[in-house]
Amino acid sequence: MAKKLRSLDHHTQVRLIPSYVLVVTWAIFTFVLIGWVFFASFSTSQEIFSDSMFKFESGFHFENYIRAWNTQKVSVYFMNSLMYTVVSCTSIILIASPAAYVLSRFKFRGNLSIQSLLASALGIPAIMIVMPLFSLVSRLRLTNNRWLLIFLYIAMNVPFTTFFLLAFFKSLSTTYEEAAYIDGCSPMGTFWRIMFPLVQPGIITVTVFNFITIWNEYFMSMIFANKPKVRPVSVGLFNMIQAMRYTGDWGGMFASVVIVFLPTFLLYIFLSERIIQGVTAGAIKG
Amino acid sequence: MKKKGMVVALLVLAVIATPLFAGGSAEDAAGKKTVTYWSMWNEAEPQGLVMAEAAEAFEEETGIEVEIVFNGREIRKTLQPALDAGETIDIFDEDISRVNSTWGEYLLPLEEYVSKSYPTTGGESYSDAVSTALIDLARQAGGGTLKTAPYQPFAFVVMYNKDHFNKAGITETPKTWTEFENVCAKLVQAGITPITVDDAYMAAFFGYNMARLAGYERTLEMANNNEFNDPAVLEFGKIWSDFAKKGYISKKAASNIYPAGQIEEIAAGKVAMYLNGTWLPNEIKGNAPNFNWGAFAWPEMGPNGNGTEANNYGAQCFGINANSQVPDEAFQFIVYLTTGEWDSKLAKESLGVPMGKNSTWPKQTAEAKTIIDNTTTWMTWAAGMENLADVNAKIKENFSKLILGSLNAEQFYAAMNK
């Protein structure tokens, strides 16, 4: 039996050749695309718009990075995004996991409707909610306020995260709670001390996913953060690209692109398994 | 563990380095006044760099703090909702038409302010110290009352590569359409593509052609009614499909996403002419530092249209928010930027024109000055062809197709009237 399967495996590899060709081409294309930006970030404006970019006749221009970091405010955008994502990812978990826990554990009227409401949030387009939010926020004079942005990032991701964590809590055995009850632990204490740590894998997965979503979020940030001081990287990047059209510093622009892209890329290299889990689990259930 | 420590350190840094509440009041506890200026420039642009520097010097001299919010051209989207929301904005700027018409209702009239003299105006009133022509233009744009302070004047003209013209043996710039055709023919002979355009300027290109073929009034009428059943439209189709066939307009023009044309064709030295603003040398000086610029007015095209005396020229304009708590200080900063030392510096760094009387234009755009002086019919931006999003989109699509030959003149006319 095993032998037969192994020979089948050989056959499979042969039959998979067309697949290999396509997949490898696709992968190479992806690398070339990203590689080009990387090379461009070390080049000059004149070289980028010519056939000879990859030759680096005038050397590697590391100063593009210094210029991008200083004059283009990448440092500001970067720090903003870092703060927004860290604070909101943490808060999302603190809000979503208790909610997911009670929804998964307790029977009460409206439980199922709440679950489907939360799931439906994924389908509500940003265009549907942006106008009233903007009007509310501007009447409260809260545009360009960091806390407001963080609140939006949190609120927009809580429904999905709650829905995602539901499944993890459901899969936990109730014996943990029973044991805790016998030990005299309050239900809330039980949750924070026992149940919450048990869903750690789910929390990490969804947090990585949230991190990337918030780091790359564009539309809402564009509407609610138009002052450079409070802009996150995605909006900052678009503005830098727009600015570059008027200043012609293309090397600096691609350096900015790399700086913005790097954190998510590194995160992805180390945590791609987690991210992929997050996406697939989220999508299948959500 | 080390990694964890770093994350924590970064976090702490992020929180400390960023003041948590943005925005501010006009006056802080110590009684120091703050002027908030929402700028149309990006901070990395020469204009942005100079202004940031000027703001610092201004604070040192006067004790008034200027907070500049660099919006870039996105200010077209960000300013109005912010003004409606009552955000603290004292000064804002953009193109003369936009500030005066689109944002007109938010403006504080400035007549009183310009009649006074200031430390940098040499004893004269502000309006006497700066270019009278531009003040008049701004007054006209404000419907008879001066509501904005102009600076960075520009003209919309043909910007061309003098080296190309020399190489092709062209000694004089064209004034009539026959002369223009000759210029194109000579350039093609010399192996140079005569003209190009980017998607962003196609409507302006079309508008200029219409003004020369059918007259400015008629052009505005077509643009604002979205009706193009004019023989001039067909004529435009004939001319440019013919020119495209002869290689007088770059094929790439059909596919240029701004700023591909001005960078990959003009700055790269492949194409000679571009109907654009006098800001072009500044925008592409990073890609073509030693460009030999020349300028001439779009030539006359026919008996029914305007000639070279009709042009779009203007300036960027500062406006002061009617609700500003610090209008005096705001105007003081505008004066500081548009007179004396900083006026010259701003102009020099951006290859622009100073506001002072009798100021000279930089050599890259010097010829445009004569064009403005000879202009008797002032045209609005793009001769009105960008007033409606529908019209603009239609022009871009059909003109591109005309260039590529997928529409002929008749089909172009039909498509414009669909």
Place this chain on the structure above:
Amino acid sequence: MKKNRTMIIIFLTPAMICYLLVFLYPSIRTTIMSFFAVESVSDPISTWSFNGLENYRTLFNTAIFRQSMRNIASIWLVGGIGVMVTALFFAVSLTNGMKFSKFFRSVIYLPNVVSAIAMGTMWINYVYNSSYGLLHDIFATLGMTTLSETLWTGPDKLFWSMLVAYSFGMVGYHMLIFMASIEQIPKDYMEAAQIEGANVFQRFFHITLPFLRGCFRTNIVMWTVFTVAFFVWGQLFSPVNLSNATVAPMNYMYEIVFGSSASTTTVRDSGAGAAVGVIMMIIVIIAFSATNLIVKNDDVEL
């Protein structure tokens, strides 16, 4: 039980507040707003004036809005088929015993992690450049001169170029969803079929596809949600003002609600902007219900 009740309330309230404030309240207000004439988005309700379906009528009488609807229809249908077929092909290949499948999976998903702004810039400035771009170079090397001179961002190709660039990034996401479902297919089914001599196509059509019905539904719903939110790519491929080839309803809404990017005499129309939002919402609801009707499947819950 009483204790539980307090706990339920305390634990649930913050999440519900988020939902009510950011999803429910705005959706309701946008829907109401779409039946009123409203100029500025921050106008107080007292200045709104009821005008029934006028906003919707105005929208459908505007050529560029109709164009934007045609554009997302093509994105949804053509892009959707392209992305789903490619994603499914990769998913089946990678779960079929391919070597380094984890690596390839990560690489194919990679574009999703990169900011769309960065991806778009790469496509426009590099891949599609007609004088030194990637496609130009490839075709030139292969000696296909006509193809190498193609103006990828020219009037007839701009939309398709944008769609390809957009879809390229989306394949990874949908592939992951397919892969996850394929991996849930019991291994012995496949092995049994393999030993019985079923070829790769037979196995695909008789085992894989039937198993993936629910997964198709998820993919279609998500694809619809993404299509409705199509915005950044339109902005990148027409950076200065709207073009027929690249405009999507959201770009149009941004233009009429927040102020035009090019014209100097603008009338804002937030009421019509709200109507755009409602139309998009209706599209999502239709897609959701339609997929529920067409793909009836109970083993994968949605």
